[in-house]
Every structure is written in C-alpha cells, then in structure tokens.
Amino acid sequence: MKTTFKSIVLLLSATFILSGCGNNNSKSAGNDGALRSSKAEKVYVAPGEHDSHYAFISGGYSGNVTVYGLPSGRLFKEIPVFSQFPTSGYGYSEETKPMLNTSFGEIPWDDAHHPDISQTNGVLDGRWIFINGNNTPRIARISLKTFETEEIIEVPNSAGNHSSSFITENTEYVVAGTRFSVPVPQKDMPIAEYKGNFKGALSFIKVDPETGRMGIKFQIMMPGFNYDLSHPGRDKSHGWFFFTTYNTEEANSLLEVNASQNDKDFIAAINWKKIEEYVDNGGGTKMPANYAHNVYDEHTHTATSTMKKEVLTVNPADIPGAIYLLPTPKSPHGCDVDPTGEYIIGNGKLSADLTIHSFTKMLDAIENKKFDGDAYGIPILNYEDVLAGAVKSGGLGPLHTEFDDKGNAYTTFFISSEVVKWKVGTWEVIDRKPTYYSVGHLTIPGGNSRKPFGKYMFAMNKITKDRYLPTGPELEHSAQLYDISGDKMELLLDFPTHGEPHYAAAIPADIVKGNSQKIYRLDENKHPYAVTNQADAKVTRNGNEVHISMSMIRSHFTPDNIEGIKVGDKVYFHITNLEQDFDVPHGFAMIGQNTSELLIMPGQTKTSVWEPKQVGVWPFYCTDFCSALHQEMQGYIRVSPKNSNIELSWTLDGE
Amino acid sequence: MKKAGIIMIIGSLLLLGLFKFPLWNIMLGAPQYPEPLGLDIYINGIQGASEFDLQNIDGLNHYIGMKTLPKPEDMWEFSIFPKVIGGMVAIGVLIGILGFIGKVSYKWFIGWFILMSILGILGMYDFHLWLIDYGSNLDPKAILKLVDEQGNPMKYDPPLIGHKILLNFDAFSYPHTGAYMMFVGMMLTIVAFFVGKKEYKKS
Ligand SMILES: [Cu+2]
Numbered sequence: 085m086k087t088t089f090k091s092i093v094l095l096l097s098a099t100f101i102l103s104g105c106g107n108n109n110s111k112s113a114g115n116d117g118a119l120r121s122s123k124a125e126k127v128y129v130a131p132g133e134h135d136s137h138y139a140f141i142s143g144g145y146s147g148n149v150t151v152y153g154l155p156s157g158r159l160f161k162e163i164p165v166f167s168q169f170p171t172s173g174y175g176y177s178e179e180t181k182p183m184l185n186t187s188f189g190e191i192p193w194d195d196a197h198h199p200d201i202s203q204t205n206g207v208l209d210g211r212w213i214f215i216n217g218n219n220t221p222r223i224a225r226i227s228l229k230t231f232e233t234e235e236i237i238e239v240p241n242s243a244g245n246h247s248s249s250f251i252t253e254n255t256e257y258v259v260a261g262t263r264f265s266v267p268v269p270q271k272d273m274p275i276a277e278y279k280g281n282f283k284g285a286l287s288f289i290k291v292d293p294e295t296g297r298m299g300i301k302f303q304i305m306m307p308g309f310n311y312d313l314s315h316p317g318r319d320k321s322h323g324w325f326f327f328t329t330y331n332t333e334e335a336n337s338l339l340e341v342n343a344s345q346n347d348k349d350f351i352a353a354i355n356w357k358k359i360e361e362y363v364d365n366g367g368g369t370k371m372p373a374n375y376a377h378n379v380y381d382e383h384t385h386t387a388t389s390t391m392k393k394e395v396l397t398v399n400p401a402d403i404p405g406a407i408y409l410l411p412t413p414k415s416p417h418g419c420d421v422d423p424t425g426e427y428i429i430g431n432g433k434l435s436a437d438l439t440i441h442s443f444t445k446m447l448d449a450i451e452n453k454k455f456d457g458d459a460y461g462i463p464i465l466n467y468e469d470v471l472a473g474a475v476k477s478g479g480l481g482p483l484h485t486e487f488d489d490k491g492n493a494y495t496t497f498f499i500s501s502e503v504v505k506w507k508v509g510t511w512e513v514i515d516r517k518p519t520y521y522s523v524g525h526l527t528i529p530g531g532n533s534r535k536p537f538g539k540y541m542f543a544m545n546k547i548t549k550d551r552y553l554p555t556g557p558e559l560e561h562s563a564q565l566y567d568i569s570g571d572k573m574e575l576l577l578d579f580p581t582h583g584e585p586h587y588a589a590a591i592p593a594d595i596v597k598g599n600s601q602k603i604y605r606l607d608e609n610k611h612p613y614a615v616t617n618q619a620d621a622k623v624t625r626n627g628n629e630v631h632i633s634m635s636m637i638r639s640h641f642t643p644d645n646i647e648g649i650k651v652g653d654k655v656y657f658h659i660t661n662l663e664q665d666f667d668v669p670h671g672f673a674m675i676g677q678n679t680s681e682l683l684i685m686p687g688q689t690k691t692s693v694w695e696p697k698q699v700g701v702w703p704f705y706c707t708d709f710c711s712a713l714h715q716e717m718q719g720y721i722r723v724s725p726k727n728s729n730i731e732l733s734w735t736l737d738g739e
Numbered sequence: 740m741k742k743a744g745i746i747m748i749i750g751s752l753l754l755l756g757l758f759k760f761p762l763w764n765i766m767l768g769a770p771q772y773p774e775p776l777g778l779d780i781y782i783n784g785i786q787g788a789s790e791f792d793l794q795n796i797d798g799l800n801h802y803i804g805m806k807t808l809p810k811p812e813d814m815w816e817f818s819i820f821p822k823v824i825g826g827m828v829a830i831g832v833l834i835g836i837l838g839f840i841g842k843v844s845y846k847w848f849i850g851w852f853i854l855m856s857i858l859g860i861l862g863m864y865d866f867h868l869w870l871i872d873y874g875s876n877l878d879p880k881a882i883l884k885l886v887d888e889q890g891n892p893m894k895y896d897p898p899l900i901g902h903k904i905l906l907n908f909d910a911f912s913y914p915h916t917g918a919y920m921m922f923v924g925m926m927l928t929i930v931a932f933f934v935g936k937k938e939y940k941k942s
Contacts, residue, residue: 637798663798664790664794664795665791665795711802712802712883713802713882
C-alpha cells in the first residue's frame with residue numbers, strides 16, 4: 085500500500101515536472117531573472133523622459149483611436165472619431181454634432197478598424213491619420229497637429245467598410261473597399277438572388293495634398309465578392325492597389341461553410357492610375373447617391389455636414405487592362421506589399437502557408453495574355469504564373485504581415501497564437517514567438533510603407549485571459565511589444581488596449597511632436613459666438629432661444645449670474661476659453677443638462693444646449709481643476725416660469 | 740587721434756543695439772511652467788520672451804494683486820529712454836568725429852563715459868524702484884494675501900540682477916544682448932580715452 089502510494093506520488097511529480105518544463109519552453113523562453121531585468125530597462129522611460137515612438141491604435145467598437153507611447157506602452161490620449169465622447173463633448177456639442185451625421189441621420193458610434201498615416205514618397209510624413217468606420221461606411225481624417233478628427237466622409241454603395249483606410253504612397257488616395265456586396269443602388273429584392281446581382285464597390289477617395297480634404301473620385305463596381313483587406317503598391321508597383329477577396333462563391337447564407345468551398349479566392353489587382361486617367365478623360369457613369377461629407381474647421385471650431393448627391397462609378401468591363409484577379413489560396417485575409425513593391429502577400433486564413441505573388445511576374449503574365457478565364461469579364465491570371473513563392477510556416481491561420489528595415493517580414497497567426505519572422509525572397513522562417521493570445525494585426529513603425537523604421541513590433545491580441553489582474557468577465561485586449569532589432573524577436577512588454585484594437589500605425593515621435601499644436605489662437609477664432617474679450621460677453625434672446633456668449637479664464641466665468649431665463653427656453657451656452665497657455669483647458673457642466681459636459685481648450689469656443697425644465701436658481705461650474713481657485717469657478721442661472729416677464733440680465737466682472 | 744576717434748565712434752554706435760535687442764530679461768519658471776515665462780525689457784517697452792507670456796504673467800499675477808505689466812504708454816521711461824540713448828549716441832559719434840579731426844581733446848571721451856555712466860546708474864535705479872513698486876504695490880482685494888516671516892505683506896519684486904524665489908516661481912533677472920552691447924560700447928569709449936592719450940603724447 086505504502087509503495088503504491090509512493091510510486092503514485094513519484095509519477096505525479098514526474099508528470100508535473102515534465103509538463104512544467106514543456107510549458108516553460110513553449111510559453112516564454114528566457115523568462116529568467118537576468119533577462120527579465122534587461123527587458124525592463126528596454127521599456128523603461130524614466131519620469132520626465134519621452135517615449136521614442138507614437139502608436140495610434142484603433143479602438144474597434146469604441147469608435148476611437150488611442151494614442152500610446154512606445155516602448156513604455158503608456159496611454160496618452162483617446163481621440164474620438166466615430167463615437168460620442170463625454171470627456172470633451174465631441175458628438176454632443178453643437179459644433180461637433182455634424183461630425184456624426186450620415187445619410188441615415190446621426191450615428192453616434194461606429195466600429196473603427198484600420199488607421200494609416202499619410203505618406204510622402206512612400207515614407208510616413210506624420211501629417212494625418214486616416215481611419216475607417218466599418219459599420220456605416222465612413223472614412224475619417226485626424227490631424228496630427230491638433231490630434232482631433234477634422235473630417236469624415238460617408239461612402240455610399242458600400243457595406244462593412246473593411247478593406248480600408250489604406251493610402252497610396254503620396255497620399256493621393258485613401259481607399260474604402262466594401263466587405264459586404266450589396267445591391268447597387270439599394271432595392272427591395274430576394275436575398276437568394278445575390279449571385280450576379282450584388283456589387284462590391286471599391287471607392288477611391290482623393291486627398292487634397294495641402295489641406296487633406298477628401299472627396300470620392302470614383303467607385304469601381306466589382307463583382308459581388310467580399311473585399312476583405314487591401315494594400316497599395318509601393319515603389320515599382322506604385323499606381324496599383326491590391327484587395328483580398330473571399331466568398332468568390334457568392335454564397336449568401338452560412339458563409340462559414342458556403343464561402344469556404346473554393347480552394348482559391350482572389351487578390352484583385354487594380355491599376356488605379358489607369359482608371360484615374362479614364363475618369364479624368366470623362367469616363368465613368370454618374371449615379372445618384374446620398375452621403376454625408378463632414379468637415380471641421382479649426383478656426384470656426386465648428387463642423388458642417390453637407391449631403392452629396394452624386395457619385396462617379398466605373399464598370400470594370402469598360403476599362404480593359406485595368407483590373408486582374410490573382411488566384412490566392414484559402415480565403416486570404418491580410419493583403420500586404422513589401423517595401424520594394426515586388427511582393428504581394430496573401431495570408432490565407434484557413435491555411436498554414438503564405439502565398440506570395442510577384443509583381444514582375446504579374447506584369448509579364450498580363451503582357452503575354454496568359455489568362456485562365458475570367459470572372460464577370462475581369463481576366464484571371466494563372467496561379468503558377470504569378471507565384472513568387474510560399475512561406476511554409478507551420479503556423480495556423482495567418483492574418484497579417486508587416487516588414488522591417490532589414491528585408492524581413494513578420495506574420496501573425498491567429499489560430500496558433502504566434503508571430504513568425506521570415507526572410508523576404510528566400511521565404512525561410514527565421515524565428516517564431518508566441519503571443520498571448522489569438523493575435524490579429526501587428527504593427528512595425530512604418531512597416532506598411534516603403535521605409536519601415538524597424539526597432540519595435542507590437543502584436544494586438546484578441547484574448548487576454550490570464551495576462552493581467554482579472555476585472556470581471558470583461559477584459560481589455562492586450563498588446564505585446566517585441567524588440568525586433570536582433571535576429572530573434574524578444575518579447576518586452578504587455579500593455580492593455582482600449583476597445584478592440586484592429587490595427588495600429590506607429591511612427592518615430594520626432595516626426596510628429598514638433599508640429600503638435602499647443603493652443604488655439606484667440607486671434608484666429610472665427611466662431612460666430614466667440615467672446616475674445618470678457619467685456620464682450622452677453623446674453624441675447626431670440627424667441628425662446630437664449631444665446632449666452634460666455635468667456636472663461638482662471639478662475640471665473642463671465643457672466644457668472646444670469647437672470648431672465650424661462651422654463652421651456654432653449655439655452656445655448658457658447659463658451660470661449662480665453663487662456664493662451666498650453667494645457668489649460670476649462671470644463672463646463674450645467675445641472676440637468678441632457679447632453680454632455682464640455683472640455684474647452686485654450687482659445688477654443690464650444691456650444692452646448694440646456695433646456696431648463698424647472699424654475700429655480702441653478703448652478704454651473706468648471707469641471708477641470710484649472711487653478712487654486714477652481715472650486716470658485718461657478719455661476720448661477722435663475723429660471724422663472726414660462727409666463728414671467730423678468731428681463732434678461734447678467735453680471736460682468738462682478739458688476 | 741585718428742585711432743581713438745574711430746574707437747569712440749564705434750563704441751558710441753554699439754549703443755544702437757538697444758533699439759534692436761532687449762536691455763534686460765526676467766525669466767519665471769515654476770513646476771507648472773517647465774518652459775519658463777519670460778519678460779524682455781526693451782528701452783521702449785516690455786515684450787514677452789514667447790508670444791503669450793505677457794498675458795500669462797498678468798493672468799497669474801492677478802491672484803496676488805499685482806498690476807498688469809505696463810504698456811509703453813503707461814510709463815514715461817519708455818518714451819524718454821530712447822531719446823536719451825539716441826542723444827548719447829549722437830553726442831558720442833560727434834565727439835568721436837571731432838576727436839578724429841583733432842578738434843577736441845581725448846578728455847571729452849572720458850567725459851562722455853562719465854555722463855553715460857551717471858545716466859545708466861539713474862536708469863538702473865529707476866528700474867529698481869519700478870520693480871519694487873510693481874512687486875509690492877498690491878491690490879488690497881488680492882486673492883492670495885501672503886506674509887513673510889516677519890508678518891509683513893509679501894513683496895513680489897523680481898531681483899534687479901540674479902535669482903530670487905517668488906512663491907512657486909524661480910525668477911532669474913539678467914542683462915540681455917542690448918545691455919552687453921552697451922557695456923562693450925562704453926568700454927570702448929574708455930579705450931578711446933587711453934588710446935587718445937597715447938596718441939596725444941606721441942605727437
Ligand atoms: Cu476652470
């Protein structure tokens with residue numbers, strides 16, 4: 085009996101040791117003390133020092149972009165884009181409500197996916213970030229001077245705006261590709277008649293080189309596939325754009341099975357320069373459309389929303405030689421082009437291998453008309469004719485690839501939770517590191533451009549599980565930072581990310597921080613209700629609308645006591661922050677207000693509406709601890725009955 | 740006295756730097772102002788070292804009841820100083836020319852220097868009085884009323900020269916480019932005096 089017990093204990097401990105060893109090896113090689121401390125040094129940014137890189141991470145269902153520092157993983161800011169944001173009043177203030185206007189009315193949220201930084205000659209220039217709203221198709225432009233959303237354009241004829249918002253190497257175009265094909269124009273029809281009737285719109289949005297202003301130049305009406313991701317050509321392939329597709333079966337139900345029948349889907353290669361030329365020469369068909377174009381003016385501090393009524397569409401059949409299909413195995417997801425522009429990488433999400441097409445071979449095959457049939461008139465090239473090679477990775481579920489500055493590529497594998505490093509050209513696997521867990525995108529600063537900056541790579545993981553202290557069933561997602569300066573990747577840091585980070589853009593801080601704006605100049609404030617001088621503060625009535633033109637400075641509002649407001653009035657607070665000092669915002673909150681508080685930056689004017697419902701004397705106050713006398717920064721509004729005849733009056737500077 | 744005359748002319752002309760460059764500079768740094776706020780004091784007015792410094796200093800000073808910084812029209816000094824300096828430059832150049840052609844003695848050079856020194860000291864004294872008034876003549880309704888160790892109301896006059904701690908601010912007050920040019924110019928007039936003396940003895 086005793087012996088049996090002993091041997092069981094021995095057996096158990098042996099198993100334990102073995103499994104323990106195995107875990108250590110597979111989970112985190114080199115997790116011992118000495119290495120750990122050197123890792124800490126690599127991500128440590130001492131108090132008062134700055135990170136070397138900015139990372140702009142999409143918030144997915146939060147509709148935001150979050151700004152992080154690398155290598156510290158510290159969160160600096162959330163930039164509201166497609167979502168209302170009570171912190172600043174974005175989407176609630178009268179000036180920013182138009183930003184969220186669409187042809188469906190105001191939509192206060194979206195699913196923000198892929199940020200991309202503007203480029204000049206294929207190199208990140210740090211002027212703007214573009215990002216797509218996935219659900220109600222939109223593209224936004226964020227200024228990297230103010231770190232605010234300046235423009236949002238809705239994309240008609242589109243649904244599930246997923247293969248976006250990638251930009252060409254001189255920021256000529258930002259694309260918006262539809263993930264879901266839909267009837268164009270929309271109509272009431274049987275879903276079962278999807279095949280052959282639905283269309284996939286790929287929109288090319290022209291970007292003004294000076295102002296960044298966007299306008300849809302043309303939409304290509306592609307066959308009814310799902311357009312998943314995309315990437316512009318670089319360098320030698322500049323002028324082309326590549327889109328991965330799935331559901332080339334054109335199934336309309338149970339897609340997980342029915343859209344996984346074809347062994348190969350396509351990468352659509354589009355010669356946009358050729359289509360641009362065609363359009364510039366009067367080609368294409370104008371069709372009625374209805375979509376919002378929202379622009380925020382930094383001088384009036386106000387957004388305007390304009391409804392556009394027309395869009396130019398292009399039928400691929402009308403421009404022979406502009407579009408080709410490259411067969412690509414296993415429902416490719418990510419579509420990535422290496423920095424030289426030669427290789428187009430299709431990440432077949434249902435496979436273990438990566439398929440790499442050669443741009444040169446593609447041009448050859450096109451020249452020699454080596455086609456393998458066509459789809460709706462678009463020539464299909466021979467798989468073997470365009471194939472450059474394959475990475476036999478041994479991983480499962482490849483999704484996304486980025487590149488470093490030394491000719492290596494890094495691919496995420498969702499199912500096997502790892503990043504695989506391989507050599508571009510030889511296709512050999514050099515290194516692989518686990519991620520925790522289920523990694524989607526990864527980002528290398530400049531890693532999707534002609535000039536990657538190298539140094540760091542971070543993976544954005546979908547599942548967090550045991551990486552941090554538990555916070556109930558809901559966990560933030562987790563990013564992991566790797567040092568990629570050596571031959572082997574080295575995991576340095578875990579940091580949580582807000583929302584569902586789909587993709588990120590990162591850039592050396594030096595390119596951005598010098599241009600970052602510190603204040604809004606009062607002398608450039610063109611807001612119609614701006615009060616640039618306390619003496620100009622006033623209250624005016626127009627029927628039941630009352631406009632309060634108010635100023636704020638440390639530590640008082642002008643005016644601070646207002647009488648003559650009546651129940652049923654619509655009271656507009658137009659508040660100007662008179663400070664001209666970096667990082668001195670003031671807040672504003674009004675009791676019972678059904679919109680949001682405001683946070684107003686130095687030199688800025690914001691407006692919010694309050695509709696008093698009860699008589700009384702109601703306070704308002706500053707919500708940002710702005711000075712030693714912040715608590716004194718307050719005022720009162722007297723609300724009288726609807727039929728009262730108390731005149732409007734207010735105090736200025738205590739008088 | 741050709742050499743001495745030329746040196747005298749150059750020395751006097753260097754004072755013209757005061758029309759272009761600040762005479763004095765006061766920098767105010769605090770934990771909340773890692774990039775310090777600064778005042779550049781010119782002979783014809785005060786300007787911020789950075790664009791919004793004046794407004795920001797005034798904004799902070801209202802807590803302790805200090806007056807807003809004077810505009811050029813608020814102080815007689817800002818209209819008189821340029822005239823005095825301009826006049827002294829003209830006189831210096833004139834003496835230099837007259838010395839050059841041998842019409843006046845080298846002693847005029849040191850005479851100019853002494854007059855300039857007296858005017859300079861008076862100017863500094865006036866500046867000092869202004870600083871004291873500015874820093875201690877406070878609004879009785881001031882928000883922050885602080886007292887020093889002896890129980891007297893705090894004074895917020897920046898140092899005439901050097902460093903001083905004013906509440907949470909570190910104030911640094913030093914001459915600026917205009918003052919250095921004036922200093923070099925005045926030294927040159929002394930040199931002119933000695934060179935002139937030498938030239939006189941030789942002849
Ligand atoms: Cu405040």
